[in-house]
Amino acid sequence: MSTPTADSAAHAPTHRFGADLLRIATAGSVDDGKSTLVGRLLYDTKSVLADQIDAVTKASVDRGMDTPDLSLLVDGLRAEREQGITIDVAYRYFATPERSFVLADTPGHVQYTRNTVSGASTAQLVILLVDARNGVVAQTRRHAAVMALLGVPRLVLAVNKIDLVDDAESVFKQVSAEFGEITRSLGYSDDQVLEIPVSALRGDNIARRSEDTPYYDGPTLIEHLETVPNQPDRRPVGLRFPVQYVIRPRTPDYPDYRGYAGQVAAGSVSVGDEIVVLPSGQRTRIAKIDTPDGELPTAHAGRSVTLLLADDVDVSRGDLIAATADSPEPSQQFTATVCWLGDKPLRPGARLLLKHGTKTTPVIIGDLQTLFDEQDLALIDAPETVELNQIGRISLTTAEPVAADDYQVNRETGSFLLIDPAGGNTLGAGLIGDALENLDLSSVALV
Incomplete structure (x- = not known):
């Protein structure tokens, strides 16, 4: 038996937080x-x-x-x-x-x-x-x-x-x-x-x-x-880069500088890559990748960088810069699985805010389609409400188009938060797509 003692632990923790x-x-x-x-x-x-x-x-x-x-x-x-x-x-x-x-x-x-x-x-x-x-x-x-x-x-x-x-x-x-x-x-x-x-x-x-x-x-x-292989997603996707901030110094040293800062949410980006800006659909190429430590030829998922584009296109906070080969289709109507975190139950017609990546937009809750009964591991059709700690499948409509992936394709760009527009507190965490509907509970159900 390995019993801890103060003497055997009298050394500093050896944290080495790196890329892996x-x-x-x-x-x-x-x-x-x-x-x-x-x-x-x-x-x-x-x-x-x-x-x-x-x-x-x-x-x-x-x-x-x-x-x-x-x-x-x-x-x-x-x-x-x-x-x-x-x-x-x-x-x-x-x-x-x-x-x-x-x-x-x-x-x-x-x-x-x-x-x-x-x-x-x-x-x-x-x-x-x-x-x-x-x-x-x-x-x-x-x-x-x-x-x-x-x-x-x-x-x-x-x-x-x-x-x-x-x-x-x-x-x-x-x-x-x-x-x-x-x-x-x-x-x-x-x-x-x-x-x-x-x-x-x-x-x-x-x-x-x-x-x-x-x-x-x-x-x-x-x-x-x-x-164990360090694979965050089951199906890798191309570049996903939510724009967090538009950088325009407007100084004599950088009179024409326009960069788009954020973190690479999925895939990678290299100088010369063709990209599309969503939801507008404008296409261009990556001209430069900036960091506080200097330029990079390539940046991978998890890296915070500033991207400069080859053409003068309209890009704002909340937009998504994505690879052209597999870019998501912007939409205003979604089906999603939501874990409800609010004290008051979720009901159809609720008007909330949806935060996806760096984008926040008003949203209206549509039908409550299915409830995940965690007690009995069963699915209940057409619930009247989704209560605190419950998980349900819902439909929703956003005020602005959102460029999101299915959660089963990419967890980073397939998830979102529901926010109280009055108080600003988080009311729900959502997964875009049919994850709940596709869950086979037949062999694990308790009833």
């Missing part, structure tokens, strides 16, 4: 050990300081525990500590010599669906935990369905507390087989899913291979996280 960044999230039922797993990841990657371990050790002793409770490295809210649960999304950062990570630790309770959606919406991999003593439970099925709906590219099933069951090999094989059937029915291939027997408390198969699991010959969790 993997976004991951955790999910699971209450008491499956998510917080302990995250604490173990932080500890085993040397991402905690000695004083943090000292504080956790003291808190653990006060609780009458013999060893430090690594879950306390994650559950920082007082309410969470008092209840012994995680009720909010906690973002953690750690790194290994091979890769950097941003981890969203999401809550396990059913009523915190919006937090799970928030944490997993940008994840390239999600770690689902199950207690080996309980196996695949209803909440496991719910989380797997939500991950499929969000288009998360890869899943890891961490069969936790494997050291607490008799005949661990047969338990692991049974749980893995059941989970494999679920994920295949949801559209995942076998190479997108990995099952690992772990003990977050002991550190088995987290950073070091456990001698107590000879039946498992796969990678440890950290080995898998270091080597």
